[in-house]
Amino acid sequence: MNLDEYNISADQHADGMYRFILKNIRDEDKAKDIVQDSFEKLWRNVEQVNFLKVKSYLYTTAYHTMIDLIRREKRKDDFENVNVLDYSHSEQYSDISEILDAALKRLSDVQRSVILLRDYEGYSYSEIAKITDLSESQVKVYIYRARKHLKKFIGSIETIV
Template identity: 45%
Template sequence: MTEKEYNQCVTEYADNVYRFILKSLRHKEDARDVVQSAFEKMWIHRANIDGAKSKEYLFTVAYHQMIDVLRKAKRVTLKDEFKEEARIHDRPLNNARQVLEKALAQLNETQRSLVLLKDYEGYSYEEIGQITGLSESQVKVYLHRARVQLKNYLVRPENVL
């Protein structure tokens, strides 16, 4: 990969990678750190990267770093008084975007990533498999299960109103 190809990759894919990571992590600073690290790793290994596969490489690296961040976050436990469930909500949740974000939050990391890559970013099953390290059939099965879980969550009136 040449310097020109790297700069073109940054221009074309930075927003897409950031959006994908932000939807998964739901924290702007962590998402920026992951994206920056992915581009840094890409720069370091640019001599070994085929320019035509730069998008796959970038998303793969960002995906794996996002999983690492999520695993680290799971090890940190918050006291009960600081947990999200303990907060008092003074108004009902009726915004469609918030409902969808809450529905996505119900999925595990793998399912959420697959839904975001397929339905938000528009990747093919094969590309998603290459990014996540899953086979194409695993991607289809996990994505189907995630969509069923989302549907079951979204059809309950108490979750939408």
């Protein structure tokens, strides 16, 4: 492709590309930038592009440039909408472990054992039943009652923190 063919391509396809991109992204300035970028890429590859296939090259380049722009803006929007509180913590001292220890001490020995085996160690109900020589239904009842007692003793987590 030579300079005259490049200029003819710009005259023939610039408006159509602009309308195509504008319909997709609905931003006039960005659409103009994408068309300009597409013609810049054509200029850099002018020797490799056949004049008979220039329309296809330009529209494909414009489309891919538009997709890249949309992806960049999406990442930028996602970054700007990050809630800082999700990734930070307060330096305040919290004695929640002391409160949990005090609450656990108020449980009966059986309740404390099954709740620790289930919630701290991660054993299944059947494994806890074998360890404690209780039936599986007894284990579930003890765990339920222990959790209910802990909830009543501690209250809501917001009051602790």
